[in-house]
Structures are given as structure tokens and as C-alpha cells.
Amino acid sequence: MTAVPRSAPGSLVMGNAQQDGVKIFDPTGRPIGFIALPERCANLCFGGLKRNRLFMAASHSVYSLYVNTQGEPGG
Numbered sequence: 884m885t886a887v888p889r890s891a892p893g894s895l896v897m898g899n900a901q902q903d904g905v906k907i908f909d910p911t912g913r914p915i916g917f918i919a920l921p922e923r924c925a926n927l928c929f930g931g932l933k934r935n936r937l938f939m940a941a942s943h944s945v946y947s948l949y950v951n952t953q954g955e956p957g958g
Contacts, residue, residue, distance in 0.1 A: 894952070896927060896937065905939055920946060929954020 894915065896907050905924050907916035922941040930936050930947075934954040939946045 905937075918948065 894907055894909055896905060903923050904920045905918040905927060906914055907918070909915045918937075918939070920939060920941055922943060924939045924941050926940040928938050930938050931949075934956065935950055935952065937948050937950050937954075939948070
């Protein structure tokens with residue numbers, strides 16, 4: 884697994900080194916979702932004006948997806 888940005892309600896979003904895509908976990912560590920990508924995700928972060936756009940840097944491309952949550956504000 885790679886980068887670990889946290890959404891506002893406390894879920895974790897992680898790139899997956901063994902599978903092409905991104906896994907989402909609830910605060911207890913239980914997997915609750917998966918975003919399939921055509922390649923492995925190396926890094927990711929929330930961005931945009933409302934911090935509701937997930938940017939996913941993969942092997943050869945950068946993908947983005949609007950999501951129904953917000954990332955925590957950065958420092």
C-alpha cells in the first residue's frame with residue numbers, strides 16, 4: 884500500500900501495490916470500497932476547491948475522480 888490520505892469522516896484511501904486501483908477503508912480498517920484503475924496507483928491526494936476530488940498518480944498516468952466526501956485540510 885502507498886499514500887494514505889484521510890477523508891473528513893475518517894476513512895482511509897490507499898493505493899494498492901498488489902492490485903490495479905485504490906482501496907478505501909473505514910476507521911476500523913474494514914475495506915469498504917475499491918476504485919479500479921488500468922494500472923497501479925503510486926500516490927494519491929484530495930484536492931479541488933471543496934477537497935472532494937481524488938487525484939491518483941499511477942505508473943504512467945494521473946487520474947482524478949470527484950467523490951462524495953472531503954479530504955482533511957492540509958497544513
